[in-house]
Amino acid sequence: MATQSAPSLVTKLPLRLRNFFSRYPPQIYSAATRPAPEQPSAPVDASSLPSPYTPNRDAKGKKPLDPTAPSPSRDLLYSSSNHPNPFLPRKNFRNGKWIGPRIGLRTQADLVKLAVKYNVEALLPAGRKSTEYKETRRAERGLQIKGTGIGQKVKGHKWERTMEARLDERRKAMMEMPEMIRLWKQRGHGRGWKQWPKR
Amino acid sequence: MAKKAKSRTVAVRLISMALTGYFRTMIRPRTHRPLSMLKYDPVVKKRVLFLEATKGGRAK
Numbered sequence: 001m002a003t004q005s006a007p008s009l010v011t012k013l014p015l016r017l018r019n020f021f022s023r024y025p026p027q028i029y030s031a032a033t034r035p036a037p038e039q040p041s042a043p044v045d046a047s048s049l050p051s052p053y054t055p056n057r058d059a060k061g062k063k064p065l066d067p068t069a070p071s072p073s074r075d076l077l078y079s080s081s082n083h084p085n086p087f088l089p090r091k092n093f094r095n096g097k098w099i100g101p102r103i104g105l106r107t108q109a110d111l112v113k114l115a116v117k118y119n120v121e122a123l124l125p126a127g128r129k130s131t132e133y134k135e136t137r138r139a140e141r142g143l144q145i146k147g148t149g150i151g152q153k154v155k156g157h158k159w160e161r162t163m164e165a166r167l168d169e170r171r172k173a174m175m176e177m178p179e180m181i182r183l184w185k186q187r188g189h190g191r192g193w194k195q196w197p198k199r
Numbered sequence: 200m201a202k203k204a205k206s207r208t209v210a211v212r213l214i215s216m217a218l219t220g221y222f223r224t225m226i227r228p229r230t231h232r233p234l235s236m237l238k239y240d241p242v243v244k245k246r247v248l249f250l251e252a253t254k255g256g257r258a259k
Contacts, residue, residue: 190234
């Protein structure tokens with residue numbers, strides 16, 4: 001890492017980041033130390049994405065998405081047992097209680113913003129505020145706005161969905177109109193006409 | 200009871216052949232042949248052929 005090889009750069013970092021890195025050294029805690037997952041989750045596939053706007057999403061008895069299910073974004077949140085990630089909560093398996101993250105989400109966000117500004121985000125531990133996590137999660141879930149996720153589209157009104165076909169039909173009918181009028185005049189202005197439209 | 204007498208005239212619908220869904224309603228004698236005429240269709244903004252729509256799809 002350029003910042004590690006050039007100590008002068010480290011001294012240019014703001015005190016807050018320097019304090020953080022001295023307390024949580026990047027060679028132990030940074031997201032880059034995360035090992036590859038044993039069973040890598042399947043990459044985000046557009047067709048298998050759970051659309052947040054499926055019609056039965058709010059149906060009675062519909063189970064919410066399992067938050068503990070493996071997903072690419074969950075793989076990013078890594079914490080080693082020897083050096084617990086200060087950005088993530090962990091469970092005490094003796095008494096089953098959860099211990100909150102050492103550094104709260106609000107402080108995490110501050111640190112990430114500061115690190116992005118000084119181009120050292122890769123040295124921070126993995127967390128929910130990292131750019132990588134947010135991008136992965138967005139790819140999984142979409143913007144949570146109808147139609148903005150991968151493979152999603154807005155249903156729209158019926159007149160919008162059928163407009164193209166109708167205009168095409170109209171255009172075709174107008175192309176044949178002079179010939180139709182010629183034929184109509186030839187057949188005595190409707191006297192010999194056979195193809196009357198259905199109502 | 201005797202059936203009610205049919206009226207002498209019928210209201211018919213003339214449909215634009217530009218397939219815009221625009222139509223005009225006219226009254227013609229029941230015994231007259233189906234109506235057809237060139238009229239203005241405001242959707243395509245042109246004079247197009249209007250043909251009488253047959254009820255139930257059967258030509259008179």
